[in-house]
Amino acid sequence: MALDKKNIAKRIAKELKDGxxxxxxxxxxxxxxxxxxxxxxxxxxxxxxxLGMGPFPYKGGEDADLINAGKQTITxxxxxxxxxxxxxxxxxxxxxxxxxxxxxMEVSENGDIANWKIPRKLVKGMGGAMDLVASADNIxxxxxHVNRKGDSKLLSKCSLPLTGLRCVKRIVTELAxxxxxxxxxxxxxxxxxxxxxxxxxxxxxxxxxxVDVPEMQx
Amino acid sequence: MALDKKNIAKRIAKELKDGxxxxxxxxxxxxxxxxxxxxxxxxxxxxxxxLGMGPFPYKGGEDADLINAGKQTITxxxxxxxxxxxxxxxxxxxxxxxxxxxxxMEVSENGDIANWKIPRKLVKGMGGAMDLVASADNIxxxxxHVNRKGDSKLLSKCSLPLTGLRCVKRIVTELAxxxxxxxxxxxxxxxxxxxxxxxxxxxxxxxxxxVDVPEMQx
Amino acid sequence: xxxxxxxxxxxxxxxxxSGMTLMLGGxxxxxxxxxxxxxxxxxxxxDLSCISNNAGIDDFGLGLLLQQKQxxxxxxxYVGENAxxxxxxxxxxxxxxxxxxxxxxxxxxxxxAGIPAFYTPAGFGTEVAVGKENRSFHGKNYVxxxxxxxxxxxxxxxxxxxxxxxxxxxTARNFNxxxxxxxxxxxxxxxxxxxxxxxDPNQIHIPGILVNRIFQGRDYEKRIEQRTLRNT
Amino acid sequence: xxxxxxxxxxxxxxxxxSGMTLMLGGxxxxxxxxxxxxxxxxxxxxDLSCISNNAGIDDFGLGLLLQQKQxxxxxxxYVGENAxxxxxxxxxxxxxxxxxxxxxxxxxxxxxAGIPAFYTPAGFGTEVAVGKENRSFHGKNYVxxxxxxxxxxxxxxxxxxxxxxxxxxxTARNFNxxxxxxxxxxxxxxxxxxxxxxxDPNQIHIPGILVNRIFQGRDYEKRIEQRTLRNT
Numbered sequence: 001m002a003l004d005k006k007n008i009a010k011r012i013a014k015e016l017k018d019g020x021x022x023x024x025x026x027x028x029x030x031x032x033x034x035x036x037x038x039x040x041x042x043x044x045x046x047x048x049x050x051l052g053m054g055p056f057p058y059k060g061g062e063d064a065d066l067i068n069a070g071k072q073t074i075t076x077x078x079x080x081x082x083x084x085x086x087x088x089x090x091x092x093x094x095x096x097x098x099x100x101x102x103x104x105m106e107v108s109e110n111g112d113i114a115n116w117k118i119p120r121k122l123v124k125g126m127g128g129a130m131d132l133v134a135s136a137d138n139i140x141x142x143x144x145h146v147n148r149k150g151d152s153k154l155l156s157k158c159s160l161p162l163t164g165l166r167c168v169k170r171i172v173t174e175l176a177x178x179x180x181x182x183x184x185x186x187x188x189x190x191x192x193x194x195x196x197x198x199x200x201x202x203x204x205x206x207x208x209x210x211v212d213v214p215e216m217q218x
Numbered sequence: 219m220a221l222d223k224k225n226i227a228k229r230i231a232k233e234l235k236d237g238x239x240x241x242x243x244x245x246x247x248x249x250x251x252x253x254x255x256x257x258x259x260x261x262x263x264x265x266x267x268x269l270g271m272g273p274f275p276y277k278g279g280e281d282a283d284l285i286n287a288g289k290q291t292i293t294x295x296x297x298x299x300x301x302x303x304x305x306x307x308x309x310x311x312x313x314x315x316x317x318x319x320x321x322x323m324e325v326s327e328n329g330d331i332a333n334w335k336i337p338r339k340l341v342k343g344m345g346g347a348m349d350l351v352a353s354a355d356n357i358x359x360x361x362x363h364v365n366r367k368g369d370s371k372l373l374s375k376c377s378l379p380l381t382g383l384r385c386v387k388r389i390v391t392e393l394a395x396x397x398x399x400x401x402x403x404x405x406x407x408x409x410x411x412x413x414x415x416x417x418x419x420x421x422x423x424x425x426x427x428x429v430d431v432p433e434m435q436x
Numbered sequence: 437x438x439x440x441x442x443x444x445x446x447x448x449x450x451x452x453x454s455g456m457t458l459m460l461g462g463x464x465x466x467x468x469x470x471x472x473x474x475x476x477x478x479x480x481x482x483d484l485s486c487i488s489n490n491a492g493i494d495d496f497g498l499g500l501l502l503q504q505k506q507x508x509x510x511x512x513x514y515v516g517e518n519a520x521x522x523x524x525x526x527x528x529x530x531x532x533x534x535x536x537x538x539x540x541x542x543x544x545x546x547x548x549a550g551i552p553a554f555y556t557p558a559g560f561g562t563e564v565a566v567g568k569e570n571r572s573f574h575g576k577n578y579v580x581x582x583x584x585x586x587x588x589x590x591x592x593x594x595x596x597x598x599x600x601x602x603x604x605x606x607t608a609r610n611f612n613x614x615x616x617x618x619x620x621x622x623x624x625x626x627x628x629x630x631x632x633x634x635x636d637p638n639q640i641h642i643p644g645i646l647v648n649r650i651f652q653g654r655d656y657e658k659r660i661e662q663r664t665l666r667n668t
Numbered sequence: 669x670x671x672x673x674x675x676x677x678x679x680x681x682x683x684x685x686s687g688m689t690l691m692l693g694g695x696x697x698x699x700x701x702x703x704x705x706x707x708x709x710x711x712x713x714x715d716l717s718c719i720s721n722n723a724g725i726d727d728f729g730l731g732l733l734l735q736q737k738q739x740x741x742x743x744x745x746y747v748g749e750n751a752x753x754x755x756x757x758x759x760x761x762x763x764x765x766x767x768x769x770x771x772x773x774x775x776x777x778x779x780x781a782g783i784p785a786f787y788t789p790a791g792f793g794t795e796v797a798v799g800k801e802n803r804s805f806h807g808k809n810y811v812x813x814x815x816x817x818x819x820x821x822x823x824x825x826x827x828x829x830x831x832x833x834x835x836x837x838x839t840a841r842n843f844n845x846x847x848x849x850x851x852x853x854x855x856x857x858x859x860x861x862x863x864x865x866x867x868d869p870n871q872i873h874i875p876g877i878l879v880n881r882i883f884q885g886r887d888y889e890k891r892i893e894q895r896t897l898r899n900t
Contacts (some may be wrong), residue, residue, distance in 0.1 A: 015671050019670050041670050043831075043877070047537065048463045049607045051875045052669065052831070056666040064466065064658035065594075065606035071464040072664035078865025079669035079831030081875040082606050084613045084641075085463070085489070086545040086781070089538025093556065093782025096849050096877045110562075122522055123534065125514035130564060131538030133555035134783055165561035222840040237438050239645050259438050261599075261645070263767065266695045267839045270437070270599070270644045282698065282890035283826075283838035289696040290750075290896035296633025297437035297599030300838050302845045302873075303695070303721070304777040306801030307770025311550025311789065314617050314645045330793075340754055341766065343746035348796060352789035353550055371635040383793035424528070542783070551774070552805035554786040573784035573814065582805065605870060638837060639871050 001193045002174040003216075008142055011216050012101055012172050015140055016042050023047065023092065023104035023132060025102030026070045028142040032101055043079075045097055046081045047088050047128040052080025069128065089128070093135045100136040102129060104143045104168075107156045109184035109205035111168040113141065125161060133164030145173035145202045152204035154178070154185055175199050177216065183208045189216045219411045220392040221434075226360055228253045229434050230390050232321055233358055234260050241265065241310065241350060243320030244288045246360040261297075263315055265306050265346040269316055270298025287346065307346065311353045319356040320347060322361045322386075324376045327402035327423035329386040331359065332378035344381060351382030363391035363420045370422035372396070372403055393417050395434065401426045407434045437632040440600035440650045445475045446652045447518040448623045452588055454481040459544065459589040459615040460498065464517075464661050467499050467608030471625045471653045477504060485509040487584055489540060489611055491521050496659050505529065506588035511584075513537035517661070536564060539581050541611060546583035547618035548646065553582045559654035586619035592653070593642070597635050600644025609641065617646030625653035672832035672882045677707045680855045680883045686713040691776065691821040691847040692720040692730065696749075696893050699840030700729050703857045703885040704822035709736055717741040719816055721772060721843055723753050728891050736762065739815055743810035743816075749893070750770040768796060771813050773843060778815035779850035780878065785814045818851035824885070825874070828858035832876025839855050841873065849878030857885035 003011065005028050015033035016022065020042045024030050033055075036042055044053040046068040053068060054075035059179030061124055062073040076082075091097055102116040113133055116126040133139060154171065170188075171178045176199045177189040190199055198214050200207055221229065222244050231253035234240065238260045242248050251273075254260055262271040264286040271286060272293035280291040294300075309315055324332040331351055334344040351357060364370050372389065388406075389396045394417045395407040402424030408417055410433050418425060442448045449472060452458070458476075462468030476484075484507050491510055492498035501507050502520050509531040513651050515521055524530035535543070536558040546554055554580035559565050569580040591612040594605035602624055604612055616622050629652040644650075674680045681704060684690070690708075694700030708716075709732050716739050723728035723742055733739050734752050741763040747753055756762035767775070768790040778786055787810035791797050801812035823844040826837035834856055836844055848854050861884040876882075 018503075021670070041592050043670050045877070046607070048466070049610050051877055052869070056664045058668055059665050062660060062663055062665070063606060064660050065608040067464065067466050067607055067660075067662070071466070071661040073660060073662065074664075076606075076869055077669065078863075079829060079833065079876065080869040081833050081872040082604075082609055082869050083872075083875055085537065085541035086614050087875070089541050090777075090781030091849075091875070091877055093538060093558070094780055094849055095782060120525070123532075124516035125512060125534045126536055126564075127514040128537040130536035130562060131558040134560060162562045205787075215513075225895065239438070261438050263645070264839070266698070267842050268637075270637070274896045276900055277897050280892060280895055280897070281838060282892050283840040285696065285698050285839055285892075285894070289698070289893040291892060291894065292896075294438065294637055295598060296631075297601065297644065298637040298842055299601050299640040300637050300836075301640075301643055302836075302841050303773035303843050304846050305643070307773050309617075309643070309645055310551030311770060312548055312617055313550060340758070341764075342748035343766045344768055344796075345742060345746040346769035348768035348794060349788075349790040352792060380794045384765075428574055542781075546786075549774075550789070552787050552808070552810055554778075554783050556783065576784070578784055603870075638835070 004190045006031060008172055008174060010218055012140055012142055016040060019117055020098040021045055021096065022099045022101065023097050027103045029103060031103040045047045047092065049083050049085060049088050050076060050080060052077045084165065086134055089131050092131050095135060095137060097136060099138045100132045101140045101142060104133065104141045106155055106160050107155050107168050107171055108155050108158045111166045111180040112158050113163050113168050114158040115163050117161045129163050133167045139168050141168050141171045143171065143173055145175045154205050156205040175202055181208065187213050189214055191216055221409045224249060226390055226392060228436055230360055236259060238316040239263055239313050239314065240317045240319065242410060245321045247319040247321060263309065263311065267301050267303060267306050268294060268298060270295045280432055304361045307349050310349050313353060313355060317356045317358065318350045319358045319360055320350065322359045324371050324373055324378050325359055325386050325389055326373050326376045329384045329398040330376050331381050331386050332376040333381050335379045347381050357386050359386050359389045361389065361391055363393045370420055372421045372423050374423040393420055399426065405431050407432055409434055437599045439598050440644055440647055441598045442649045442651050445471045448649045449475050452479065452481060455483045457485040459586045459619050460486060460608065461591040461615050463489050463607065465497050465659050467592050467610050467612055469592040469625050471592040472623060472657055473497065473500055476501060476630060481564040482506045483508045485511065487511040487586060489513050489537060491515045491518050493517050494520055495539065509533065511535060513540050541614055543581055543584045544614035544618045545613060548614060548616065551583060553580055555580050561602040567644030584618060589622045590621035590631040591615050591622065591624050593624055593626045595628045595630060595635065596624055596650050597630050597632045599632040600645065600647030600650050601625065601635055601640045602642040603635060603639060604641050615644045616642045621648045622646060623648065624650045626650060627653060627656060669831045671830050672876055672879055674881045677703045677883060680881045681707050683853065684711065687715045688819040689717040691851050692718060693823040693842065693844030693847050695721050695839065695842040695896055697729050698890050699824050699842050699844055701822040701824040701857050702888055704839050704855060705729065705732055707829055708733060708785045711788045714738045715740045719743040719818060721745050721769060723747045723750050725749050726752050741765065743767060745772050773846055775813055775816045776843060776846035776850045780846060780848060783815060785812055787812055800889060816850060821847040821851035821854040823847050823854065823856050825858045827860045827862060827867065828882050829862050829864045830855055831864040832856065832879035832882050833872045834874040834879065835867060835871060836873050845874045848874045853880045854878060855880065856882045859885060859888060860883060
């Protein structure tokens with residue numbers, strides 16, 4: 001059965017390693033913070049200027065001067081720090097952030113990503129996405145395998161304007177975990193109960209299928 | 219009579235204007251801080267990371283963590299701030315410092331300055347001088363008109379390796395105040411009792427002499 | 437101490453006029469110069485180019501200038517959350533230059549620090565890099581970006597002193613410090629204005645040399661865009 | 669919270685070896701990483717390239733490494749006050765690369781912030797600009813300078829916490845913050861190491877993400893180079 005958003009986040013959380021600084025994009029990536037394994041320590045960076053971001057505040061604890069990149073009220077944890085946007089993107093461009101998790105409209109088999117603009121539709125802007133994808137060595141995309149019309153979002157070549165080139169390392173969708181390799185999308189795991197055939201049909205780009213494709217473990 | 223170093227500093231202090239941020243080089247320029255007119259407010263920047271530098275401390279008030287660019291112990295005044303070297307030179311390159319006063323080995327009639335290196339002699343380095351002269355719109359040089367051998371240091375062309383190009387605006391020596399103009403050195407004032415002829419003889423570069431050259435007032 | 441204090445927002449904004457390029461601090465509605473924005477609305481000047489990470493919401497922040505059609509060009513990284521903005525952009529009344537957020541920050545910082553241009557990997561291979569110098573360093577590709585040139589910068593700080601020194605709070609810091617000294621004139625409004633000497637010189641985020649005018653702000657609303665709470 | 673604490677200077681310097689490029693904070697003897705320098709002397713490694721604004725004095729700071737002939741290349745802006753340095757430089761044992769002070773600072777900051785290169789007016793028309801790209805922006809001439817690449821950065825802070833957050837004091841800040849995260853490994857030594865949460869997150873000069881190892885320094889001498897006093 002295809003995963004729901006929570007389970008996509010839960011699967012991505014398994015990619016976290018002890019000592020990682022992590023930047024979470026808006027949407028599914030934000031949910032990853034709820035599933036950090038207890039035995040490891042990670043710190044969340046929000047590009048608007050906080051490291052050591054904590055959960056949402058309790059009622060009455062909101063502070064207009066303390067928000068995340070999605071403009072939501074947040075809290076800070078012990079060991080947190082605040083800084084300006086140049087320092088924040090210095091951390092990102094300088095490869096000090098270990099893992100970036102973000103959403104995408106399309107990913108191509110060579111790791112290109114498009115997630116900011118649909119021609120002839122309203123463009124809201126790239127925010128920090130271009131900086132993040134151009135800089136991070138370790139990018140995981142959280143996305144739906146197909147769009148609402150049923151078309152694959154894992155393509156041989158992106159059709160939408162690009163956010164970044166050859167930058168995605170791993171993709172987690174409702175159907176599968178896939179890596180970007182020199183041979184295209186490599187099927188690493190499938191969602192529980194989802195067949196290889198289903199994933200094959202939902203993937204427009206080149207798909208490398210190993211003999212054994214294990215089910216995701218949670 | 220030719221000025222002593224104190225009087226050179228005293229004459230330069232007349233160039234200070236209310237609201238000026240000033241960077242003082244080592245040597246005669248440092249003395250300028252002693253002669254700030256009482257009716258104006260200026261702030262001294264030291265490129266190692268302080269704005270609002272105060273006088274030397276009283277005995278017992280020295281702090282190893284509080285020095286100027288000459289590595290001397292200093293104090294800070296109310297309204298002072300400390301910052302890192304990138305911010306400090308950001309202030310300098312960004313033209314936020316209003317006046318730079320520094321020494322020179324040679325100045326040429328087009329405003330080139332040489333003050334960091336004598337070939338075949340020991341080179342100590344340019345420190346912040348190249349940043350200062352390349353950035354400041356308002357540079358006053360405090361220097362002796364001639365060297366110990368009696369040779370002029372105000373030349374048609376610098377013989378020593380340059381620190382910066384076409385940057386000096388005004389020069390104050392023991393003999394005169396001179397401006398750099400498109401016609402070379404313009405004689406603005408002479409030291410009390412010093413004749414135009416004396417200045418002429420001590421100046422190797424092109425010297426423009428107005429009809430009336432007033433004596434300096436202190 | 438050089439005193440940067442002005443008494444009123446009118447005095448603080450003296451010289452601002454139509455056709456100018458303005459920098460405005462803030463991320464979303466967090467840390468925006470509320471008093472300066474209100475005064476720009478009151479002045480009724482127009483044809484402005486605004487450099488700010490976002491464009492406010494319909495009835496707050498830069499949205500107030502959009503309502504009055506005072507902005508000709510908006511330079512931002514993300515402009516959602518604003519219906520009037522969308523209308524003006526789609527109708528062609530408003531020019532929008534979208535810039536990666538880190539590049540926007542660094543272009544401000546470059547202007548502050550006298551760096552005319554720098555290289556960043558952000559946007560390489562995308563339409564953001566079109567028409568700009570592309571260059572490789574150590575096998576990686578970069579885009580050259582130039583410092584902004586602006587007439588006025590309006591920033592909001594938490595505390596400030598008469599010498600113009602500023603301290604920001606939490607994530608309301610964001611772009612504010614980078615815009616100080618990045619325009620010809622920098623105007624800082626603060627929640628609390630204290631005498632020179634009242635702030636610890638070690639804790640100052642922006643030294644007063646980068647601020648031309650400082651004033652005590654009034655009636656801060658500090659609206660929250662997404663009030664998000666945890667269940668108790 | 670990610671804990672960056674190490675217990676000893678030996679542990680802090682694990683991996684440092686001959687032939688490496690090191691960054692060392694400090695201006696003169698102010699804010700230098702005394703403990704790290706002592707340990708480098710003890711390790712006896714050599715053939716080092718050192719990026720530091722100055723080169724210490726004969727018997728303190730980087731002068732201690734020069735005495736042991738551990739430095740092959742010195743990258744600095746000003747190297748006076750050191751007789752052994754002069755001897756080695758004049759004899760050709762020591763290579764010296766003199767760099768304008770602001771450029772040195774910015775090359776560190778660029779390395780920290782993932783900026784591969786930038787333009788500065790400093791040194792244009794001088795021997796510093798030879799062999800580098802010269803370029804004009806808005807009618808003014810600039811020199812292109814590239815970010816440093818270093819193996820270890822050694823910095824000294826006043827206070828630090830277990831998460832690696834740092835606060836500096838007075839003019840001992842200087843180059844220290846800029847070197848954090850500017851090398852492959854950043855080692856911070858502090859006068860006072862406190863638990864995470866003990867420092868105000870608003871007042872942190874360098875966030876822990878830019879520091880790989882932090883340790884409580886010992887026996888700080890904090891020597892004063894020019895004790896200059898006012899007459900009472």
